Amino acid sequence: MSERHIRAMPFRHRHDVIGPEEVELLHTRSLDILDRVGFTTSNHDLLDAMAEAGQRVDREARRIRLDPSFVEEALARCPGTYVLGARDPALDLPLDGSGGYLATDGCPADVIDLETGARRPGTARDLADITRLADALPQIAFLWQSVSANDAPVPVRPIHETFVQLRNTTKHIQQMTAIDPLNARGVVEMARVVAGSDEALRARPVISNFQCSISPLHWDDGPVECMRIFGEAGIPVGICAMPLAGASAPLSIGGMLAMANAEILSGIAILQTLAPGTPTMHISYAATIDLASGGMNTAWGTDEVFSAMANTQLARRYGIPYSVWAFAPGAKYPDWQAGVQAALSAMAMALSPGHLITGAGSLDDDVVYSLTELVLDCEIFEMLVRFAEGWRIDDDAIALETIEVVGPGGHFLGTPHTLANIRSFWRETVMDRSSWEAWEQAGRPDAARAATERARRLLAEHEPEPLPEDVEHELERIVAAYERQALERAG
Numbered sequence: 119m120s121e122r123h124i125r126a127m128p129f130r131h132r133h134d135v136i137g138p139e140e141v142e143l144l145h146t147r148s149l150d151i152l153d154r155v156g157f158t159t160s161n162h163d164l165l166d167a168m169a170e171a172g173q174r175v176d177r178e179a180r181r182i183r184l185d186p187s188f189v190e191e192a193l194a195r196c197p198g199t200y201v202l203g204a205r206d207p208a209l210d211l212p213l214d215g216s217g218g219y220l221a222t223d224g225c226p227a228d229v230i231d232l233e234t235g236a237r238r239p240g241t242a243r244d245l246a247d248i249t250r251l252a253d254a255l256p257q258i259a260f261l262w263q264s265v266s267a268n269d270a271p272v273p274v275r276p277i278h279e280t281f282v283q284l285r286n287t288t289k290h291i292q293q294m295t296a297i298d299p300l301n302a303r304g305v306v307e308m309a310r311v312v313a314g315s316d317e318a319l320r321a322r323p324v325i326s327n328f329q330c331s332i333s334p335l336h337w338d339d340g341p342v343e344c345m346r347i348f349g350e351a352g353i354p355v356g357i358c359a360m361p362l363a364g365a366s367a368p369l370s371i372g373g374m375l376a377m378a379n380a381e382i383l384s385g386i387a388i389l390q391t392l393a394p395g396t397p398t399m400h401i402s403y404a405a406t407i408d409l410a411s412g413g414m415n416t417a418w419g420t421d422e423v424f425s426a427m428a429n430t431q432l433a434r435r436y437g438i439p440y441s442v443w444a445f446a447p448g449a450k451y452p453d454w455q456a457g458v459q460a461a462l463s464a465m466a467m468a469l470s471p472g473h474l475i476t477g478a479g480s481l482d483d484d485v486v487y488s489l490t491e492l493v494l495d496c497e498i499f500e501m502l503v504r505f506a507e508g509w510r511i512d513d514d515a516i517a518l519e520t521i522e523v524v525g526p527g528g529h530f531l532g533t534p535h536t537l538a539n540i541r542s543f544w545r546e547t548v549m550d551r552s553s554w555e556a557w558e559q560a561g562r563p564d565a566a567r568a569a570t571e572r573a574r575r576l577l578a579e580h581e582p583e584p585l586p587e588d589v590e591h592e593l594e595r596i597v598a599a600y601e602r603q604a605l606e607r608a609g
Contacts, residue, residue, distance in 0.1 A: 121208065122206060122209060122256070123256055124211070124219065125256045125257045125500060126218060126219055127217055127467070127468060127499075127503055128471075128506045128507055129216065129217060130506045130507070132470065134470075136431055141435055144375055144379060145379070145432065145435060147376045148376050148379040148380040148383055149186040149189055149380075150186075152183065152189060152380055152384055153183060153185065157181070157335040157336060157337060158180050158336045159182065159336065159337040160338055161337065161342040163342075164342050165177055165180060165182065167391050168184075171391055172188070173185065188387060189384075189387050192390040193390075193437075195390045195394055197397045199212070199214040200213055200439070202290045202292075202326055203323050203324045204289050204324060205287070205288040205312060205583070207322070209289050209290070210322065213439040213474075215473065218471040218473055218475050219259030220258055220444075220475045220476075221260045221292065221474065221476045221478065222249075222252050222258060222261050222476075223264060223478055223480035223484060224263045224294055224295070224484075225262065225263045225279075226266065227239060227268065227485070228486040229486065229487045229488070230486055230487070230490070232489050232570065232577075237486055239266075240266050240487065241268060242270055242278060242279070244267075244487075245263065245264060245265050245267050246282050247577060249261055249282065249283045249286040250287070250577060250582055251577055251580070252264070252289070252479075252492065253287040253289060254576045255492070255576070257496035257500055258289070260291065260292055261283055261287060261290070261291050261292065262476065263279045263283065263293070263295045264480075267279050267282065271605075274301060274600050274604045275295065275301075276304075277301050277304040277596075277600050277601075278597060279295055280293055280308055280325070281594075281597050284585065285585055292327065292356075292474075293305050293325050294327070297329065297338075298343075298344065301600075302343070302347040303600075304597070305327075306348065306351045308596055309325040309351070309353065312589060316351070316352075319351065319353070323354055327344070327356070329341035329342075329355060329356070329357065330359065330360060331357075331381040331384070333359060333361035333366035333378075334366045335384070337384070337388065342388060345385070345389045345392055346392040348393075349393025349396035354396065354397035354398065355393075356399035356400075356441065357382045357386050358402070358403065359378040359379075359402055360405070361374060361377045361378050362404075362405055362407045363404070363406045363407060364407040365412070367404065371424065371428070374404045374406070374425060375402075375428055375429060377404070378402040378403075379429075382401065399440055400440035402426075402443075404425060406418065406421050414448075414483050416448025418448055418459065423466045426443050426444075426463070427466050429442070430442050430471075439472075439474065440472050440474070441473070442470070442471065442475055443476060444478075445463060445478050446480045446483060447460050447481060448481075448482060448483045449482070450486075452481070452491050452494055456481065456494075460498055464498050468505060475499075479491050479495060489570075490573060492573070493548060493569035497565075497569070501544060520535040548568040548569045549568075550563060
């Protein structure tokens, strides 16, 4: 494997937007929701398992209420730290609080064509290109399924998407489209082949997963079964909630936070009941609704950013890895709105980082994916990583002796101190720094055009480390076998 590195966001800053008493209130009310309201499920085995565990189960209503102590015990079974493995061990991600790792967003149905600029349905080839570009960008540490492979058979599309990504990156893959048992088993089987054995997969899971509740307060049959399948294989399973304030959560920041947290805690209780000890992560993507249209608010601003930062404080309370949202602007194109929203959310993330940071590359609130936006988001992330890393302030940096040598009226351009530090300052990759005249002569290029050109160049130059030939053939066999199985079931 080549010498490669990942740019991580240091946990150097911590800006709290709510007080400790408010964190505790949100936690207590989340437990109250699960105790007094509970959640429903379409999974009959879960009803049995929760009844056996002594929880209050209404089989007729398929409703489960959890005792607060039961939820606390489930949280106590969750590992506080673990490693997300990668095909290249140099790119493993230790979730120990030392740094936060950026991922591509997922899983829009459409993509902006890099050559024409037109929006169109995504394909497996698009997913391969995005994955290959992300593999080349050191700011991207792990990958979601960034665009749907709409040309793959629907019943086994998640298996096809996972195969495409395994072929085009040596970084960690977080599988987020497998929400039914068939695809979950296929993904586990592929991960086992890539890792080399059951034991190797448990030690360094090259794939992780997360499952989502249906807000408000429902767990569907498929995600519950997937939790068990991934958990029993030793694959980390995150628990995700995505309520919309005013639709599937109360129309308030506090109500939205409590609802999302209650759903996440319910999922953790389910996971630790079905597969005790499975590594997990707290994932909240709560958002607000546009009351004029009934859809997600694509003009999001301070409300969403504040709630995301507050959620990191709440998630931190549980002592397990957690994911934070950034980027994913509501803008339709990499324009002023996209820049403002991406920078605002990313700075909030730098001030209140999570172990996992997701959202790079999408536009229109995850509806469409853009390789241009991916490059721009990585540029913002790089600037903020450098901000979080900080700069040393010591006698060598102050350079008093050099100041004495240069003296009044001199300059520092040729001094040994300048030469020693010449590469320590940030240099942009897509932002324009030419003179006005040169900019005019070049046709007034903007950052989006430069990012598009950089994406094209990286796609032309970068070749990910290929899978070993025997592994490639075995993965092809697995994909074909599950596709036949899906067809037989349908027929």
